[in-house]
Amino acid sequence: MSEVAEYTRKDFAAEQEVRWCPGCGDYSILAQVQRVMPEICAETNQTKENIVFISGIGCSSRFPYYMNTFGFHTIHGRAPTIASGLKLSRPELQVWVVTGDGDALSIGGNHLIHALRRNVDLKILLFNNRIYGLTKGQYSPTSEVGKKTKSSPLGSLERPLNPLHVAIASEATFIARAIATEGTQMRDVLLQAAKHKGSAIIEIFQNCNVFNDAAFDAFAAKKNQTEHTVFLRHGEPVKFGKDNEKGICIRSEHGALEPYVVNVADVDQSSILVHDEQSPNAALAYLLAQMDMPEFPVPLGVFRNIKRPSYDELLDQQVVTAIKDRGAGDLNEHMRSAETWTVS
Amino acid sequence: MSEVAEYTRKDFAAEQEVRWCPGCGDYSILAQVQRVMPEICAETNQTKENIVFISGIGCSSRFPYYMNTFGFHTIHGRAPTIASGLKLSRPELQVWVVTGDGDALSIGGNHLIHALRRNVDLKILLFNNRIYGLTKGQYSPTSEVGKKTKSSPLGSLERPLNPLHVAIASEATFIARAIATEGTQMRDVLLQAAKHKGSAIIEIFQNCNVFNDAAFDAFAAKKNQTEHTVFLRHGEPVKFGKDNEKGICIRSEHGALEPYVVNVADVDQSSILVHDEQSPNAALAYLLAQMDMPEFPVPLGVFRNIKRPSYDELLDQQVVTAIKDRGAGDLNEHMRSAETWTVS
Amino acid sequence: MSSDGGVQTDAVNSSSGGGDGFTEVDNVIIRFAGDSGDGMQVTGAMFSDNSAFVGHDISTLPDFPAEIRAPAGTLPGVSSFQLNFSSFDIHTPGDQPDVLVALNPAALKVNLRDLKPGGVLILNQDAFKDMDMKKAGYTEDPREDGSLSGYQVFDLPITSVCLAAVENTDLTKKQAMLTKNMFTLGIVCWLFDRPLDLIEKRIEKVFSGRKAALADPNKLALNAGFNFADTIEAFASRYTVGKVDLPPGEYRRMTGNEATAMGFVAASIAIGRPLFYASYPITPASDILHELSKLRHFGVKTAQAEDEIAAAGMAIGAAYGGALGLTGTSGPGVALKSEAIGLAVVAELPMVIANVQRGGPSTGLPTKTEQADLLQAITGRNGECPAIVVAPATPGDCFNMAVEAFRLAVTYMTPVFFLSDGYLANGSEPWLIPDINKIEKTDIPMPSGENGYIPPYSRDPKTQARPWIVPGTAGLEHQIGGLEKENITGKVSYDAENHELMTKLRVSKVDGAVQSIPDLEVHGDEEGDLLVLGWGGTLGAIRHAVDNARAKGYSVSCTHLRYLNPFPGNTAEVLGKFKQVLVPELNLGQLRMLLRAKYLVDIEGLNKVQGQPFKTVEIENKIYEMLEQTVRKVAG
């Protein structure tokens, strides 16, 4: 089985009965990942046994049990570290990380940042439901200010983190966003992430119908998507609306540096922002990630996708170069690298 | 001693002999903090006994021992958590955090992010020497790629974090930068940070002459400052050079969004970027923080300074409001809030 | 009705053939089981409250599935609530239910093995469709393959009758389905002769505000269930249980986590310092956070930290500032906090760590109970890093030990562990509400700088505690930290002798706390053949087992450690008065190890690591085994 087989979706579905709450957004993500995996294997020339899913703790983190690949459901917040150890020692594997907003940004924030800045070749799926699902409904680092939950009965006082901003500040080389229920978009970003060499992070808006129902409906519900989301495409002007009649421009006068929405018909076409996911400078991605309801459509798709050698590659190169330069290590010799003397 | 006394620098110098390596940049910072404290107390209407310095572990984190205020030298990376606990339960205190690049961004990265996003009213001094001093010279999360240290004899493979970018992504409300040896600049940012209500973070470039000597000389050495740094001033155009003959403009065409250096004489004055530390939108700060040697001068001063209620304030308000709404808690009553019955 | 230990009349068996009217029994163990969506926890809680209210002693045991709602109708989705109500002083939720309500096949499958032979089994006929049985893993209908033949089965069309009862209300189909737990409760009320008015009041309370429209339909369902049972006369007997003889006073039903939260508030009142709670959510400790978050009007501040380390740090910061710094979690969270706790030990700050233990190691069995974090609490840190450890013995005792935890922490200026567990946390008992004004005050001086300088590590001659000098105290500015401190001055010291002195001082503060804790009390005779020594939530099962064995004439007593470090002053003495000692624990023998090491006594262990509390009978059997061996030994 070392040449790449032709897989079908079924090859990736584990026997294990899926156990999320009925109606949970996690089901759609699972379905989508299982569906796109054969394509990913084909395009990245991988065999199924080389695919590994590593997760932390949370509803989302039960994901690996449902994939018929190698899987490791680890501990809360630490999946990026375990995934890094695996990838660094076994660069030939394709390592996916599944995490939640609490797992990735609360207890695990630091590991996420460091995995990203190192550019370890991991594909990180961040299921953002803006709540702690598994522990039954406390606010998370992505919950809105004022949110009333069991742990914040008078309203949360904490300003949410924007996962994309965190990823940008961490120098991530691939950053994307998708809605759990949007199959085509998901397929697209998953495939691109898989093909990217280096850390890839995808924020997926996922509805927790039990503890935070309809959190994303204002833009993610089918009926709202056209008016309230914009799908970014590299090299294309950023437009949205039923007939792509609206567009985004950037104002950059005296200290201001901000996007605004225009009617495409009213402006010079060239003033409309053209998306560049490969810009070496992350400021554009930063600005786009700032756009939010209600003034702006919520941007989806790939924000950033730049080339930079991955940590696992570089580490491997150090080994190769060291062997070339110094010869394969000989411990008998190494033990004698200090002064030695002989007793007879 | 409850009314604010007139302090002098000596009031803030602890008896404890200072024990950094001779020549260490930490000395200048200590001197500057001790010097500006009387002014801070006067301007913030604080008494010395209400000032607390809390640090993690590292050379920098020995700082509290040398201040004749309350001080707590805690554990590696956790100072923001201890400081938060103190500030939330004792909002009347003025709480400073002293941390290093390893302490704040390696082991402590997550706590830093969360303290900032919560906007806990802490004044965080991040001594960035781009090295682990206390453990004798391993690379840190701010060390440059390729750096050779004891733990990276073949060169580090990790891309550094920009502390200011991290702060911006964390929604920090006050962000500044200074050079350890520049007294006037330090005084200025320290004073502003102290007066800011909410989280304030100051990155201070600090030379470790033993393990990373001259790391900042290219711009921070006296002779290089004029050409290679720019001090940001709110509401003023961003200019630098011996006669302020150079300025920064922003290019924002098609997906590009980047600063460039101009000769002031060559351009329309109004095209020169005017610094706005109060912009609600952090994109400008993000862009400025990106500027680095050699193409750009290194920006110093206050990047961001915006008003937003602090966590400690809001928490206190919740207590006040709850008491107003429900009356001061009565445990006898509370214990009876479930169904009760009487056995006689 | 229960025959735990065989001393009570087995009423079901003796009267199952009986006629109409009421059979009086001493106690009844009933378990409500259904899908997690079926509202079994609410049903159980309501019936428990009602049982207590009408005068019984009660003990409860909720058991719910792992955190996520599993698909409806599957085995992992089963949720249950067991109640033991009785006319005498009981200690446990009981071993085997007399009555099992199983609202679907999965609930039947999971719970049937526990039902007492001859027990009453109430099934929901409507939920036994082929699909349902398949989901539960039944290949044949258990109602027809003979597997229920040993029980009194009442297979009732609960769903359909209930739906009919609420047909004319405005409920959606989904809402209507949800009323069937109240219908079931109505049946049970009929069976045990409970008036419905109190339960109706409770329904009104639960469904108030935005949900008010649901109150009437649920009352309808309740009454319908009652009337249905009355009408069909399916049951051969109805049962009554006498009132228990409890000390007079005002009572409520109390769960361990609620008692814990209130106990910490009481500590804050008794000590006169504000409570600050920092925590990161984790099962089964989260409810303490939820409870305390509601109490801003008590001046209680809570913070949901970014992780457990941060929560520990925040609690330390609060303690440093003079508040009661509290952090709560479960075992994996304690693992993370252990470095920070070491800091509090060296900084000599009063901090309490509440650990609601769950099944381990690692993520383990998050919703199940265990007592396997005792050694972690006592020795689980780097260096010689002592901590005081207390452990409540019953749900209500969580209140007392929470107060004790802080009393010891501030008296000795050192961290204290409060070791609860999942069983205590979620279990409940009737609780005599204390008068908060009568709780003993603990007076801790907060030094001011007015009488001159006080060194931060000077010592109280009696407790060896250092003074709690907090920021804001003019003239007493000083610096502390995690590096070794010089005694008295508190300065950093690398001195060899000082390090040994301080290491021993920290231990002797903890050991010295023995002067502030009560002696062990023995239940039963002061000496004898066997002492059963327990700790934590096993109290009930141990007492019950010992009482049963004593009733049979065995020479056995029991005693319970609520203070685990240090041990009470008379521990050696008590151990010395018995020929044998048995330590039952929900772990592999952690307390046993400590006692053996300290007292060199050849203690026997009874260990269970199944995520479930002890059954009385398990302890009882072990008692008999040990005592009969002795008898044999002596005889042989």
Place this chain on the structure above:
Amino acid sequence: MSSDGGVQTDAVNSSSGGGDGFTEVDNVIIRFAGDSGDGMQVTGAMFSDNSAFVGHDISTLPDFPAEIRAPAGTLPGVSSFQLNFSSFDIHTPGDQPDVLVALNPAALKVNLRDLKPGGVLILNQDAFKDMDMKKAGYTEDPREDGSLSGYQVFDLPITSVCLAAVENTDLTKKQAMLTKNMFTLGIVCWLFDRPLDLIEKRIEKVFSGRKAALADPNKLALNAGFNFADTIEAFASRYTVGKVDLPPGEYRRMTGNEATAMGFVAASIAIGRPLFYASYPITPASDILHELSKLRHFGVKTAQAEDEIAAAGMAIGAAYGGALGLTGTSGPGVALKSEAIGLAVVAELPMVIANVQRGGPSTGLPTKTEQADLLQAITGRNGECPAIVVAPATPGDCFNMAVEAFRLAVTYMTPVFFLSDGYLANGSEPWLIPDINKIEKTDIPMPSGENGYIPPYSRDPKTQARPWIVPGTAGLEHQIGGLEKENITGKVSYDAENHELMTKLRVSKVDGAVQSIPDLEVHGDEEGDLLVLGWGGTLGAIRHAVDNARAKGYSVSCTHLRYLNPFPGNTAEVLGKFKQVLVPELNLGQLRMLLRAKYLVDIEGLNKVQGQPFKTVEIENKIYEMLEQTVRKVAG
């Protein structure tokens, strides 16, 4: 020259009045002390190498200040290096130096109390300016107030003569000052009759490449020191020490951390799996990271993680992938890793955690040694979470035990602790270099999917280990995690009995490792009045003390635990053969507690928590105390 234990001739005393020529002594303990900037560690290391090279047995003890360089000339800035070189098999760096070199007043102040009465004291006259003495806290000149009267003082103008010697080189003033350690070394070489050529070679090696210009001046200084001593004839005697009778072979001086790093590489060769090391820097473990980072050409991968938790996670990830997953740290770091270690226990992955113990608790005394993390290793996690624990006994033994750690980890598929300490890590001894090709191979099968499905938690009948099935193995895809696993299948299981089964299985794997570890060996008689039982770096002091006492006719033997969980199979038997047992430990009695709990033996402890290793005499005195009490008891 040393009189540890009083059995050797106290040469200094007996010959201090003697004339020219050489006095032959059995061993010499010399301590070099100066400011951290004075190069004492280098000087000590060079002289140690040279001592070993000319045929002595050696043992070394570096002692340096807390991490930051304190201001020059102050007490906290003092750095020292002690060497014991001898003509017989020695075990410790010695209790009291015979010779003390003190390059400034601070070094004198800190070290004088240890110098043996009548010992040789070499001072740097030029460093005794008023200012210098004030910095060291002297109010009077110690050379004049009589405090040095009990010693042979040689107060030499070291700085000035040395500066003159290198005057005509190109050195800056600062560089010239730095050569005075070589000048001092020259004096010492003269004193002990060492040829300079080997040291000159070493100087050339140290100062090569960019620093080559410094080699000649340093050689100049070395020779100048030698000649100065020869010329001034200040010393009454010169000493020679005979050659030690070591087993034949090729030797090097080896520190514990170097041996540890090489041992792990050897493990990788022996097991045939690549080594992956993840660590976060921490004193005194960082050098393992530094050493292994140099070995990319061995295929060794290292990662400096963002914190200790990440390092543990990375090691687990590597182990999961089939590498030898190693993480190293010191106590506070282990505290942080403990949750992750629990995951490795449940996931049953082979991972090694190296803990180079330091003074605790909390930050404690980072540069000092201690053995207080034993209980943390054994019980410091939530739940019943067993781990195998090994501990090297000497610096060189770190090599062997590193190999053992991984051998056990992969054989039993469970985490293993390797407990070193600051004393072992930085201390050194002559080490017989093994032939790596002769190290026993450990063959661990890595299953392939070719012969059909293998369940991930199936069991090896002998070891109960599960198979090490790694990602990339077609047909054996499976999922594991921290929730309780079903035996054999590895599926998540909330089943009560399975949880107990698995809990016991994990423990029995660890306990079962007893079949793979050697029995305890007794040094001395197999039975007798007293057994001294140690573990870790105390071996040397214990052996020496026991040998001394045996030489005096006492009935005492010793034995050493290098495996602490499980204990060797014959431990109970060995303990049973002695009337009394003494366990000396650098903690408050952690091993003692474990042994008492397990074997119910009334073990006595000798405990020292001063950040310093035992002195032989401390153990010896305790032996006499215990045996004389017995004598008295027997007599009385």
